[in-house]
Amino acid sequence: MEFETVIGLEVHAQLLTRSKMFCGCSAEYAGAEPNTHVCPVCLGLPGSLPVINRQAVVSTVMTGLALNCRIPPYSKFDRKNYMYPDLMKGYQISQYDLPLCVEGYLEFQHDGQRKRVGIRRVHLEEDTARLVHRTWNGTGYSLVDVNRSGVPLIEIVTEPDLRSPEEARAFLMALRQVLRYLGVSTANMEEGAFRCDANISQRSLDGSVVGPKVEIKNMNSFRSVERALAYEVERQRSALRRGEPLVQETRGWLEDQEITVSQRTKEYAEDYRYFPEPDLPPIFLTETDLVEIRARMPELPLTRFERFVRDYALGAAEAGLLTEERAVADYFEACVQGDREIARQAANWITGELFALMRERVVDIDGVGVRPGQLRQLIELVRRGTINALTAKEVLVAVSETGQDPDAIVAERGLAQVSDEAQLRAVVQRVIEQNPKAVADYRRGKGAAIGFLLGQVMKDLRGRANPAVARKLLEETLGAPVE
Ligand SMILES: [Zn+2]
Known part of the structure; x- marks a missing residue:
């Protein structure tokens, strides 16, 4: 029997x-x-008595707008009653029937395709205290x-629109990216600022078998979400195929054993009693409020990604790398300043050399020590032929170490490219005299030997030779290879 997986997610993010x-x-x-x-x-x-944090409401509405939600004009808080030692009042202030945001969706790229996942609601609540479990003399x-x-x-509660563990992971990463672009949450999963529970079930493609919904908790990384869901897909499918009973229940992911285990079944399902919160006024949001909040929102990741592909003629992979973080996308645009001509080089420099420096020094793009204007200057120096690509890499590192501008570094260290034919011809002559073996190889038809000779010319000029001119002079001096 062929099955389809149905996944819905519940994400909590600290503001x-x-x-x-x-x-x-x-x-x-x-x-x-x-x-x-x-x-x-x-x-x-x-x-x-509690007082509503205005910024938290604004951040929630902003999130809702980014997730294409409808923002009802009236919203209120409710008390969610349950007893647990991490809950100081015996109830949590949350939102029940009138959340701040409803009926939205998030679109994201997965496997080269655009996927849309419905957002049922986004509501605002308060976090609980943290419990630390210890043992002393064998007693917990x-x-x-x-x-x-x-x-x-x-x-944030999604509709059950996800069809695979990989897709669930991709959705979570896209959601995290949106929250970070908005600046409303660090959305850091390892630090607990971004937590996810998942509902997962199986149904046969012909519709004859529908498995019960199982909730999975305790997943602390994107990787564990994907692995826990993959484990559940297998567990549920094999039970359904063998005709074994599956129950609606909550299961916890055991990271070290890579399995899910039953935590509670339906008969112990939570029976929260919600009551309107009498100590807080309802929230009224006008059109004007929404216009103001919208005006403070940045361009969102998917829109920016598509604009980068379109306006700067970048490939999807490159545009993806550049828009993954808002700071990098901002850096790219500050460097390019609307000049399509240098967009390609800027993209190469940022995703190549700058990303390498960032990884090596464990810093973000703002900490790498090269300002967007300095990268632009460096690209101009290469474009005008003042320095070659090899020297440019050296200059970039020097900029990041000293903070000096590329122009100044090139002038001070005498790094300008040597394009003067007379000067280059002398070096070419000397290299040919000193490397008879490579010259003989070249004349016998080993074309690769010219690369070696070019390397020697570069070395002689500390990497500053104009490679095109040097190659032309080498070829002229050596003549055509004999077959
Ligand atoms: Zn307090």
Whole structure:
């Protein structure tokens, strides 16, 4: 029996705001001493009152607009009641029936094709405290760190539009890219700022068999999402083929064993009781508010990618590399300044030499020490023939180390290319005299020998020879090879 996989995702992303969702505590708690970013509100003490963080609402609406959502004019907060030690008040302030954003979609590139995944809703809530589990004398106990409690969190729920683990991973990466372009979240999965749960089921292509929906939790990287889902596809398909019962349940991914295990079945499914939050006013959003928020949004990754391909005549792979991060795309455009003529060279330099320097020094493009204008100057120097491509690489490294402009480095270090025929002819003559074997090889028809001789000319001039002129002079002096 042939099956199709059906996957829907629930993503939680922490918002990058200065203060927490409902109080004035700093939301930047990473590395802080436990329980130092707390106050009566986020500790859930009786009598304390929450206040809505305006920036968190703006960031959520921005995310919704980027995900092509409809933004209803009226939205409210609700209390989601459940008992767990990481929940200070015994309920979480979240949104139930009237979320900030609904009915959107995200388009992204996967396998060279454009894929569209529906977004059911984006709502705003607060993060919970963090539990740290320890053991002492063989007895387990847990510590509670309330610093994370109350940090603004958005939940993004997709429609079940994904058809494979690879596609789910590609979607998550595209979503992360959008959040980072917007600057609303670091969306860093390893640091817990971007978390994903997945619903996955199987159905036979003829529609006769539909397996139950299984929820997968505890996936802490893009790789583990893909692997956990791939494991589930196999587990569910083989059970269905053998006629074994499958149940609707929640399963956890065990990273070290690379399996999923049952955590709870349907009879213990969460029974949250939601109530409207009486301590917070509803949120009214006008057309004017939406126009203002839209005006603050940057060009989104897919649009930018397509514009780069179209306007700069770049290949899909190159445009993809350049638009993966907004800072790199900005750098590219600051260098090119609308000049299509140098777009190709700029793309080569950035994805080649600059990316190599970034990897080597573990810095981002702003930390590499070459300003966009300096790269442009370097490209101009090569284009005008002042320096050759080989020297240009040396100059680029020098720029990144000293901060000096390429012009100054070329002048100071005497790196200008030697194109003068008289000067080059003298060197060519000397190289021919000193390398009789290569000359003989060339004359016997070994064309590759000219590369060696050209290399010797370059070496003699510390890499500054104009390669085209030097080759022409070598060929003239040696004459045509004898067959
Ligand atoms: Zn607080």
